Amino acid sequence: MKIIFLFIDGVGLREPAADNPVNAEVCPALCRLLSRHATPIDACLCMDGLPQSATGQATMFTGVNAPVFMGRHCEGFPGPSLRKKIEEGNLFMSLKKRGKSICFADAYLIDDAAELAARRFKSVTTVMALTTPEVIATADDLADDQAVMQDLTRETIQDRYPDIPVITPEDAAAHLFALARTHDFTLYEFFQTDIAGHSMDYARACSVLRTYDRFLAALLRYVEAAGILLVMTSDHGNVESMNEQGHTRNPVPFVAFGPKEAEVRAGVKSLVDVTPVVLKYI
Numbered sequence: 001m002k003i004i005f006l007f008i009d010g011v012g013l014r015e016p017a018a019d020n021p022v023n024a025e026v027c028p029a030l031c032r033l034l035s036r037h038a039t040p041i042d043a044c045l046c047m048d049g050l051p052q053s054a055t056g057q058a059t060m061f062t063g064v065n066a067p068v069f070m071g072r073h074c075e076g077f078p079g080p081s082l083r084k085k086i087e088e089g090n091l092f093m094s095l096k097k098r099g100k101s102i103c104f105a106d107a108y109l110i111d112d113a114a115e116l117a118a119r120r121f122k123s124v125t126t127v128m129a130l131t132t133p134e135v136i137a138t139a140d141d142l143a144d145d146q147a148v149m150q151d152l153t154r155e156t157i158q159d160r161y162p163d164i165p166v167i168t169p170e171d172a173a174a175h176l177f178a179l180a181r182t183h184d185f186t187l188y189e190f191f192q193t194d195i196a197g198h199s200m201d202y203a204r205a206c207s208v209l210r211t212y213d214r215f216l217a218a219l220l221r222y223v224e225a226a227g228i229l230l231v232m233t234s235d236h237g238n239v240e241s242m243n244e245q246g247h248t249r250n251p252v253p254f255v256a257f258g259p260k261e262a263e264v265r266a267g268v269k270s271l272v273d274v275t276p277v278v279l280k281y282i
């Protein structure tokens with residue numbers, strides 16, 4: 001079964017509240033998906049304190065409880081021991097071993113993978129992508145619509161790449177869907193939600209969520225017609241609580257939309273279960 005995996009950073013589940021922009025007026029497609037096709041899962045992973053990106057994402061993409069492995073929640077970019085853990089085994093490596101075709105749709109503004117490997121700070125997904133470098137998409141791929149920018153519309157790169165045109169969120173969905181049709185597994189990471197959550201700027205959070213929602217609404221129509229399984233989850237809460245600057249301990253959604261969706265959701269209780277369930281159903 002073909003799978004498209006939407007990793008949306010910093011989106012937890014919380015009751016409606018005046019400071020929660022994840023509501024049906026701002027992002028109707030996302031809210032419909034969360035109410036009908038999601039199960040709440042644990043992102044705290046048996047560890048006190050606020051869940052963080054490095055350990056949350058490492059857990060999501062390795063199936064190892066990274067906060068327990070590290071003894072704490074680790075922020076931002078993984079350090080040497082967590083990087084090593086990701087390099088020993090991760091979702092991309094497991095898919096490759098099984099002969100599955102993988103697409104990491106996010107474009108890196110680089111010429112080749114060596115340039116990426118030389119970067120000092122690498123996200124979990126970058127460390128993972130470098131273990132299967134053939135999945136890495138470059139600025140040239142973006143220019144050919146064979147990748148999707150992390151902001152969806154490319155507006156943030158117009159100063160550097162004026163020749164790569166701005167697109168609509170719906171165009172971004174079409175580009176991502178074209179990639180998903182030709183690969184067994186396609187990952188798209190969106191982290192503007194986490195950045196907006198940290199900003200404590202409610203209007204900014206609404207703007208980011210509205211853009212993502214337009215993309216999501218279009219993508220859902222495509223994947224439903226094609227019978228592709230869409231999976232979505234987050235590494236920790238944040239944007240659903242705009243009165244707090246940091247992350248939250250709220251559960252995060254695990255969405256499965258498409259073939260066998262109820263069965264897929266049933267086995268997932270925390271971020272530890274995400275990689276195993278993808279490998280089970282692909």
Ligand SMILES: [Zn+2]
Nearest residue numbers: 010053194238
């Ligand atoms: Zn964050």
